[in-house]
Amino acid sequence: MPKIVDHTERKIHIAEATWRVILNQGMRGATVRNIAEEAGLSLGALRHYFSSQHELLAFAMNLVKERAIARVEAITRCDLPPKEKVVRILLELVPVDEDKMAEMEVWFAFVFHRKYNEESFAEVDDGLHAGIGKLIQFIDSLELLRHDVDKEIESERLYALVDGLALHAMLDPRRLDQERIVQVLTHHIDSICRD
Amino acid sequence: MPKIVDHTERKIHIAEATWRVILNQGMRGATVRNIAEEAGLSLGALRHYFSSQHELLAFAMNLVKERAIARVEAITRCDLPPKEKVVRILLELVPVDEDKMAEMEVWFAFVFHRKYNEESFAEVDDGLHAGIGKLIQFIDSLELLRHDVDKEIESERLYALVDGLALHAMLDPRRLDQERIVQVLTHHIDSICRD
Structure with a gap:
């Protein structure tokens, strides 16, 4: 499987984790730390896909x-x-x-x-x-x-x-x-x- | 002026301070401490009118x-x-x-x-x-x-x-x-x- 698909799939996986965090805790809980935990990733691994909370939220909403x-x-x-x-x-x-x-x-x-x-x-x-x-x-x-x-x-x-x-x-x-x-x-x- | 009016007027004054706090900072900022400050009251004075944040919010919304x-x-x-x-x-x-x-x-x-x-x-x-x-x-x-x-x-x-x-x-x-x-x-x- 080409790497580009992997990368997009991983971003979607993180976006879905973001939705679950917002559903359970509201926007207040939607910190990069909580989202990484929900996605089963380290903070560093998450930052590889999204450089800021802003970028992550924009992706998840789009x-x-x-x-x-x-x-x-x-x-x-x-x-x-x-x-x-x-x-x-x-x-x-x-x-x-x-x-x-x-x-x-x-x-x-x-x-x-x-x-x-x-x-x-x-x-x-x-x-x-x-x-x-x-x-x-x-x-x-x-x-x-x-x-x-x-x-x-x-x-x-x-x-x-x-x-x-x-x-x-x-x-x-x-x-x-x-x-x-x-x-x-x-x-x-x-x-x-x-x- | 009878004391009951004073008491109600003061509660309305606090409710209006609550609205201003929510407008400026969202619900996240609507702590008893911030509302007391906005209303120009001490925490103790505010607690004389509302015994909890819940009671204060319910009054302000009603x-x-x-x-x-x-x-x-x-x-x-x-x-x-x-x-x-x-x-x-x-x-x-x-x-x-x-x-x-x-x-x-x-x-x-x-x-x-x-x-x-x-x-x-x-x-x-x-x-x-x-x-x-x-x-x-x-x-x-x-x-x-x-x-x-x-x-x-x-x-x-x-x-x-x-x-x-x-x-x-x-x-x-x-x-x-x-x-x-x-x-x-x-x-x-x-x-x-x-x-």
Whole structure:
């Protein structure tokens, strides 16, 4: 196996250890020392892959995003009725199962960490706002979108709805379960589409 | 002035100092020591009003909620067309000015602190889910709500929309400004009401 794969695989292994540390201890626990321990590596070995905590966090967060994008792209290639496809894509962005719940917790913890720290992390952006804009364009390109809607406002509304559902599902998963999330999203997409 | 007022005023003074500490340093900085310093009190004097950090945080968070409720109740007493009244109430729950932005930051910081700590804080609940349910009931009681909507699903959708907008306004206030928030909320309320 070429060394480049080894190197990338090891970085992914460390990123996954980072997620576990954040899930168990919050961002406060996400020190290089704790992450090395969780990954079963010495501090020196970890520093071989990431020269700073900043670089490690940025990599770990971008990996969350890449995995979500890969799932969304897999759905775009599926043969599904358009409205169903849109709802299926949105469901990849809301924590409806344990894996996604973990991703979402890690992501929110990171977003708040970034807000209250001086470091900029400009290299990490969830791309959700732009992605939702593309989804509204997709609905419109199929001539499904109602004529009387403003696409910018609809993008803003759907973006807020998705992150609001994600937040509530994370904070109160028993109340806001998968079935209810599907109902709300399906109803929303129906309401912006023509009869 | 009776002593009870003095006592309550002093507690409010300490709660406001707590908010400033959270705004400047995040929850991590919200130690009893830092809060006493910000309030200009000795640790002993602060302990006279709050016997634990838990009690102090619960009081400070409930005060955020009480102030929001007071603002909402003032609007319910205004003579306004019903749909405008609903939008005005929703705008009290989203950070459209500096004061509300500060409240929202403090609230989100606390909600995430609570999630990652063992203490339960069952005595603190923003009441937003129940409040939004009442707002949908209010629209319906005026026979404004569309007949074909499910009130439970509409409450869930509006609740997620409001918190999603609040989150985005907090994280990206330049993009999501007051004008845009008003547009999204007005459009949403129009869309669930009859023509």
